[in-house]
Amino acid sequence: MSMTITQKIIAAHAGVNAVKPGELLSVRVDLVLANDVTAPVSINELRKAGLSGVFDKDKIALVLDHFTPNKDIKSAANSKYVREFACENCITHFYEGGEAGVEHALLPEKGLAAPGEIIIGADSHTCTYGALGAFSTGMGSTDIAYATVTGKTWLKVPEAVKVTLKGKRLPRFVTGKDVMLTLIKILSVDGALYKSLEFSGDIAALSVDDRFTVANMAIECGAKNAVFPTDKITLAYLNGRRVARGFTVYEPDDDAVYAREITIDLKSLEPIVAFPHLPDNGKTFSEFGNVKIDQVVIGSCTNGRISDMRQAAEILKDRKVAKGVRAIIIPATPEVYKQCLSEGLMQIFADAGCIISAPTCGPCLGGHMGILAAGERAVSTTNRNFVGRMGDPASEVYLASPYVAAASAVTGKISHPSELLK
Amino acid sequence: MNKVFKYGDNVDTDVIIPARYLTASDDATLKAHCMEDIDADFSKTVSAGDFIVGGQNFGCGSSREHAPLAIKASGITAVIAKSFARIFFRNSINIGLPLIENVQLADGISAGDALTVDFENGLVKNLTTGKTYDIPPAPLFLKKIIAAGGLLNTIDKNKG
Known part of the structure; x- marks a missing residue:
């Protein structure tokens, strides 16, 4: 079928066998995320549109992490607004106070991201979960409001940039951050605009934490998402997080088509x-x-x-x-x-x-x-x-x-x- | 006569509306601080019907919907750019801020030019230079969202 990992995940969630770059599709989502900056705008939009209720109280994450512990009266009022919404709708994954952490570090820890899933969030760094083989991407508050009620979103199927890593390990003092800042320098801040970044090659050289850092910054070269193949390192992480629900691991087809291919020689990095x-x-x-x-x-x-x-x-x-x-x-x-x-x-x-x-x-x-x-x-x-x-x-x-x-x-x-x- | 505010490449959402104002989402506050960190005079001089013209990757960075909301609240008719960052693009469609992606058009406009836009027939005219440009038509899928007056207005129809 000549599809990339991202294209396969989108096809599965749209209920079709195959998709092509550029196609616009409605897909179901596995998790919807918002925070104390973006959720208030979503909730306002829902109220203005006269919409209430959520598609699945277990598949929405609300994390108060941006201006918390609240820095001023307005941010405290925003947090309160989100808290009341979470309470009214019995949202399972509402995190605040001593249970809250920076959302994209917190959700994987809680086992809320897994390979093959679609995760959307009203935060541009939602692309982080591609480290675990998910399709995840940032959107705005209205998109998230729509998904909160319907469990769906619309997507344009992206082309892909293939990034092949070469080298058994990273040199001393070189980290996932250096890999990604180097890649962004190669691509420039809009070099992957509307596209997915698909990693391949010696990904075992990167720990899960390194992969989170790399996928996190995909937005900084304009990418829609970044995705790593699922390997032993991914599975060990998921087992440690007791991710018991079934998930599907996707691999790219051998004849998948890429808009651009980049190779990074890890031992040359500094x-x-x-x-x-x-x-x-x-x-x-x-x-x-x-x-x-x-x-x-x-x-x-x-x-x-x-x-x-x-x-x-x-x-x-x-x-x-x-x-x-x-x-x-x-x-x-x-x-x-x-x-x-x-x-x-x-x-x-x-x-x-x-x-x-x-x-x-x-x-x-x-x-x-x-x-x-x-x-x-x-x-x-x-x-x-x-x-x-x-x-x-x-x-x-x-x-x-x-x-x-x-x-x-x-x-x-x-x-x-x-x-x-x- | 409407005015053009012209900026370069990679205008990010942090300069469109700095995070220090994100505790608010009302039109008055967002308008008062729109573009503040790259153009301190914007909010004082902008008036309804004006245009923003950018280069590549307009609206890059944070997913804050406050950014297109701030531009819309300022009365901007449309943002014209060579390309848009994808989250900003979605957000603008969803809230009803018109975007026009056209490299020649963005290059062919200088600060201070007067423009007219005919969305019906997909045409932009630069009255200062006399040149006319086509607006690429939106895909049908997006036209439905725009016709409904925003994404959330499509929900009830989908249920039927």
């Missing part, structure tokens, strides 16, 4: 930093000199998982954050937070002089917990470095891995981790 003000503006360390910084953020749906925390701690152990630098550590979920405690990472962060935050999206989108003033620079493990993203329009965000961010916190300038550690 740590890379995306300079302001676009994620495709990646530079390796030989391409820039001294860049002094004021703040470091380690967290987010991109890099707030346990392996990210371990990488940061590896650098920060027995070291101090440079005078004048604010280093903010944000474990993405309560589970990551607890694991940091039990592994002794919190002690390392506290001893180094870091600020440790509760799970929140917070500073990534300039919400709270670390806003930048005019002229200030941050190295951040988050996903966007647009003008004004983390605060004043005259501030700057440099995107990097947890290794680079932690090393930069110690030296006070953007630093290669090998400056501190062999």
Whole structure:
């Protein structure tokens, strides 16, 4: 039939045998997600249209994670509005307070994403779940309102860009973040517009956490989704999360058609930093000199998982954050937070002089917990470095891995981790 | 006479409506801060019937529907660009903000030009240069959503 993984998932959910790129179809969805920024707009739209009820109370996730713990009166009112909706409709997967985490780190932990599923969310980084072989993509509040009531959405079948990874393992200090910032640099910020990214080759070189980071940033090259084939590593993760429901694993056809093919030689990769003000503006360390910084953020749906925390701690152990630098550590979920405690990472962060935050999206989108003033620079493990993203329009965000961010916190300038550690 | 606000490539939703205003979703607040981080004068000078013209990948970034809502609340007739980011594209259709994707048209308009749009016949005329451009027709599937006045209005019909 010549279909990619994404095309097969869409065909199955549209109830047809085959689909072609460009076709517009109505599909059923397996999970619908919204947060404290986007859900209020969805709920408003539903009320305005006189619609009530939800298609399946077990297949809707509402996560209060963006401006929480609520930063001001308006955000508290928005959270309350979502809470009341969740309560009225008996939404099973409503997460707030000490149960909430950054949505795209939290839902896979809760076993809410599996291969072959269609997951849509009113958040652009919903593409994260492609790491587990799902088709997942971000939409807006009205799309999510529609899916909340009907359990369906409309999709245009995307063409695909095939990304083949070559190499048994990542070099020292190279992470999923570096793989993806390199790919985005190759593709540019609209190089995969309307398309799916389909990974293949030596995917075993990437851990599940690395794959989450890679799929998470698919939107930063315009992609509709990114998807990894399902392998032993995926299945081990799902078993650990007790994902007991049946799911279907799809593989691409041998004669699947790709709009473009890219090969990435993993052993040639090095740590890379995306300079302001676009994620495709990646530079390796030989391409820039001294860049002094004021703040470091380690967290987010991109890099707030346990392996990210371990990488940061590896650098920060027995070291101090440079005078004048604010280093903010944000474990993405309560589970990551607890694991940091039990592994002794919190002690390392506290001893180094870091600020440790509760799970929140917070500073990534300039919400709270670390806003930048005019002229200030941050190295951040988050996903966007647009003008004004983390605060004043005259501030700057440099995107990097947890290794680079932690090393930069110690030296006070953007630093290669090998400056501190062999 | 309507005005054109012209911007470059990759106008992202963080500059269309910065996250610090996302606790609101009412027209007045969104309009007051629309485009603030790249064009501080936009909200003061925009008037009903004006156009925004962008380059490639207009509306990239966050899925915030507040972005097309802010542009619509500002009274913009249509956003014209070489290409649109896909979530922004969906959101605009869903809320009824007209988008026109046409490279020649976007290139052929300068800030300050006067335009007329004829959606019925799919034509844009640049009154300043005298040139006329075709608007690519929307697929039937999307026309139905637009004709219904937005995605949610299609729900009852689907039940029948």
